[in-house]
Amino acid sequence: MTAAPHALAPCLDTLLGQALAGELGPDPTTRRIAVAFTTSQAVRHDGRSGGYRNEVLSLRLDRAVGSCATEPGALPPGTVEDCAGAEVAGLLQHPVLPVRVAALDAYLMDVAPHTPAHGAQPVTVPAGSSLERSRARAAAVTDLLDVEPGGAVLVVGVVNSLLAELRSRGINGIPCDLKGGTTEWGEPIGTDALAEIGRCDAVLASGMTLGNGTFDPLRRSAQEHGKPLVMFAQTGSAVLPRFLGAGVAAVCAEPYPFFWLDGGPGTIHHYRADDGGTS
Template sequence: MIESPASVAELTAWARAGRLGPEPGTLRASTAFLTTYGTRHPGRHRHYRNEVLSVRVGAAVGSCGLEPHTGTADLIDHCVDATVAELLEHPVAAVRVAALDAYLMQVRPHPHAGGRAGRQVVIDGPTSLTKSRRRASTVVDLLPAEVSRVLVVGVVGSLLAELRARAIAYLPCDLAGGVTEWGEPVYEAVEQAPTDYDALLVTGMSLGNETFDEFRSVATRRRLPLVAFAQTGSAVLPWFLGAGVHAVSAEPYPFFSLDGGPSTVVTYRELS
């Protein structure tokens, strides 16, 4: 049986200790880069702007979403030629997550992240909106069939549209607040939302803002399924399957929205 860590900090400690693979002090980040992009799909009313930090270690690229306007040249300079061990102790959480993602991508690459067996799903389509909808359908397919109301952490229009199409109610939650495309208020904190949900759908960016363990704790305590959709930490989150995480949609860099051709996501499910 594969052991699951008790927290992101514990998984990071395992990596630092060389418990999961090569001694991280012997590996260096050859490249670090920022990806900044905006998206507004035809027919949609909401504009998204995203910043992502990526770190390359050997053949592996790890990524972590950033809060707006936090990606700087200094951040990149701190990463380049640093050892993985150094990056895993960096004061900025996004750097630690990107480095951990790259390290785990190298030692347990998809479709076997965390030692689990994943399923590769090709996401294709003639437009950005088509690909977004198909990615959303893949993610929502990971929810158990009996789910009726979902706490959605990280508002993505196509995910909400897919839930609406399946008559699954949702509570949108995002640090950015505001309203959804359908005029629904977005809760800025989970504590503000009603508690009558029976599943959680959580963005991998919760790793970068250090809230993931809180959501996993809620899911574990209430015995609710938690499904993660992960561009951030795609190789990290499968390690928590069976330990508060029901399923993961893992999407390593480059993400579906950055490529006009076919993209591949890997889905992982908790073994029953």
Template sequence: MDIAALDAAAGALRMEPSHSVTAGGTTHHKGRVRSELVAAEVDRVVLPGGPARVLLVGVTAAMVEVLVERGHSVLASDLDPGIIGSEVHGVRVHSGTETCRLLARADAAVITGMTTTTGTVDDVVAAAEAHDVPLVVFAQTGGHVFPLMLDRCSGAVVAERFPFYMLSGDTTFDIYRLAGERHR
């Protein structure tokens, strides 16, 4: 509840995104669009180095699939005991307790806004800063809060407006970057 209240208050600040994309169609299609947007931001922060080792914190199958398709080597961590130790599109899912250790091996990291509700966001951001790893955030939860943290993320935030991708209707994704970085 505290995160929801904070996010609602942050929404009143009306930050201007670098750009926005609206997607309609099925849940699968909108989830794929979100994953493509996040992967494009990963590509942007790791280029011109090309494919990179990317840590995904908070596993979604579509996100793993798109990152792998783009040639990235994906590490994955999650707190859900139901998927820890399993493989998603050939990527082994590690325990979320290993996230900070895995960050030391990554060129970039993608984190979910749910890190705010699990109480892990501070540790993940600090570990990313310590290892100079840019973060790309995909956020339903914290979609208004994370853009305020761009100076600590050093990558981008892909925030999802309500109605979220798994609900009927169009979904708009706002992409936030540090000041001066517009859509390419």
């Protein structure tokens, strides 16, 4: 596999600064966001007792779409209107973190799209119902873990299909999410991921950690404890591969449009640090 040269990023703020300075691609003062939109999602699968909601901010830069998930209603009024037509440079400095993340994602997606030339391995999510596609995505994400049956994985950003897939492989999932609550099976969901890292063999975390400011502390803690960190990313799918080999072991990158938007086949992308994805 051939990989494009990517400089390792020590933290998200450094990566934002590198993009703003034009160190990662074209001068961002010369690039403008053509389209800004949000996608609001509510899910309740047949056979499951609970559901959930998400909202995603997406920004279109030429051929690329960058995205960042947020809690529903969290974006200030007028955010979409402010982003449409704005310079990328301005959005990389926006006071709202999800806007900065979505702008960085769009910029990096345009600079280095998900192709084998940039270290990506395509994986097909077959057509099917929402639940079938969720399960297929979960299997693809879990394939990136190097954990034996009987091991434990800290899951940051609870997705019941991921927990179910871990169970099917004999792996204990330790659920953690800022919202707390319980899983589909009535298990309590922790809210302090850093407190749980010491008792797991690996960490599986959502890209939403980029948008809520918890990614860098989680990555640093995983490094300090010697735990491999695997990211599943609709948020920041082009951002997170920049951290391969710098605290991130692998990324399952899923750019817009996401698997839950239609029933047809789609493609997600695997990155592994040991494939030289950031060499």
